[in-house]
Amino acid sequence: MRAATDLRVALGRIVRRIKQGKVVGELTQPESSVLARLERDGAATPGVLADLERIRPQAMGVTLAGLVERGLVARRPDETDGRKVLMSITAAGRRIILDRRSHTTGRIAAALAGQFTDIERKQLVAAIPLLERLGEGL
Numbered sequence: 001m002r003a004a005t006d007l008r009v010a011l012g013r014i015v016r017r018i019k020q021g022k023v024v025g026e027l028t029q030p031e032s033s034v035l036a037r038l039e040r041d042g043a044a045t046p047g048v049l050a051d052l053e054r055i056r057p058q059a060m061g062v063t064l065a066g067l068v069e070r071g072l073v074a075r076r077p078d079e080t081d082g083r084k085v086l087m088s089i090t091a092a093g094r095r096i097i098l099d100r101r102s103h104t105t106g107r108i109a110a111a112l113a114g115q116f117t118d119i120e121r122k123q124l125v126a127a128i129p130l131l132e133r134l135g136e137g138l
Contacts (some may be wrong), residue, residue, distance in 0.1 A: 030063045043088035
């Protein structure tokens with residue numbers, strides 16, 4: 001139980017620090033999550049996106065409307081079922097998500113280089129598969 005508590009606190013701190021690097025006017029967390037999902041997994045219906053993000057369809061509609069308005073996501077009819085709409089990331093959306101990943105990765109790399117020994121960096125790298133497995137199991 002102590003390990004679970006300590007891990008939750010440490011991961012929470014890391015996530016908060018990453019989010020603190022956000023600039024006013026940038027993507028919200030839901031917008032960023034949807035863009036990343038569309039970039040990684042490809043086009044999806046708003047309903048599927050809402051299910052995957054574990055939010056209400058109405059909330060997903062608001063998120064998608066903002067992304068469409070800014071030209072980061074596009075709507076198109078589903079070729080197999082014309083009643084459905086598919087959402088897909090645009091080139092502008094892809095650029096934003098890749099730039100954001102590069103910025104965050106740079107911040108993490110700088111912290112690792114400046115605050116950790118070679119042995120500590122190797123220990124962190126060795127723990128990555130375990131953290132991924134933990135994330136999948138939650």
